[in-house]
Amino acid sequence: NAGVTQTPKFQVLKTGQSMTLQCAQDMNHEYMSWYRQDPGMGLRLIHYSVGAGITDQGEVPNGYNVSRSTTEDFPLRLLSAAPSQTSVYFCASRQGIFVGEKLFFGSGTQLSVL
Amino acid sequence: QKEVEQDPGPLSVPEGAIVSLNCTYSNSAFQYFMWYRQYSRKGPELLMYTYSSGNKEDGRFTAQVDKSSKYISLFIRDSQPSDSATYLCAMSDPGYALNFGKGTSLLVTP
Numbered sequence: 001n002a003g004v005t006q007t008p009k010f011q012v013l014k015t016g017q018s019m020t021l022q023c024a025q026d027m028n029h030e031y032m033s034w035y036r037q038d039p040g041m042g043l044r045l046i047h048y049s050v051g052a053g054i055t056d057q058g059e060v061p062n063g064y065n066v067s068r069s070t071t072e073d074f075p076l077r078l079l080s081a082a083p084s085q086t087s088v089y090f091c092a093s094r095q096g097i098f099v100g101e102k103l104f105f106g107s108g109t110q111l112s113v114l
Numbered sequence: 115q116k117e118v119e120q121d122p123g124p125l126s127v128p129e130g131a132i133v134s135l136n137c138t139y140s141n142s143a144f145q146y147f148m149w150y151r152q153y154s155r156k157g158p159e160l161l162m163y164t165y166s167s168g169n170k171e172d173g174r175f176t177a178q179v180d181k182s183s184k185y186i187s188l189f190i191r192d193s194q195p196s197d198s199a200t201y202l203c204a205m206s207d208p209g210y211a212l213n214f215g216k217g218t219s220l221l222v223t224p
Binding site: 004031033035040041042043044045048050056058059090092097099100102103105106107108 | 122146150159160202207208209210211212215216217
């Protein structure tokens with residue numbers, strides 16, 4: 001099993017550009033989520049999904065869209081990139097919706113918005 | 115005020131020392147408590163999980179939860195250079211989302 005795979009690993013955008021961060025898991029996990037990690041702020045939840053076709057907002061959803069058309073994939077779309085979205089983005093999944101289960105993280109995408 | 119507070123450090127200790135990492139929280143509904151370890155340029159990995167109060171031991175690691183004080187701790191015995199990482203506490207009520215602390219950076223020097 002590859003686990004949680006994120007692409008790309010690094011990305012530089014100009015202000016106003018759009019892009020999609022890809023996340024795929026091969027563990028048949030119900031729950032998938034996106035976090036951003038900033039110095040001094042820790043991990044903050046952007047969006048999450050408890051199954052195909054079901055998504056919801058986390059703590060910092062503004063400027064981001066998600067969809068979940070399959071169990072395996074959970075892409076994160078930046079609609080119009082801003083310098084405040086410079087961060088490291090992590091996708092994470094777990095088997096079920098129970099919060100006490102282990103979260104499996106991808107290796108991250110480092111995004112810079114100029 | 116964030117619901118979870120964690121001193122970011124950095125914390126530097128010599129090899130073999132006992133390390134104590136701590137978090138405080140404000141939400142009395144939190145029942146699930148975890149510690150994640152994150153190496154540089156990697157995603158976090160689950161290290162310890164505790165439900166409600168009490169202690170849990172796994173090898174050199176002990177997780178402790180004191181719900182009356184809203185305080186959780188992670189102890190590392192006989193620390194090794196390979197323990198050098200950022201340690202993130204995480205906790206939740208019976209919902210979907212974990213609340214993470216900011217992480218404490220630990221350096222164990224040979």
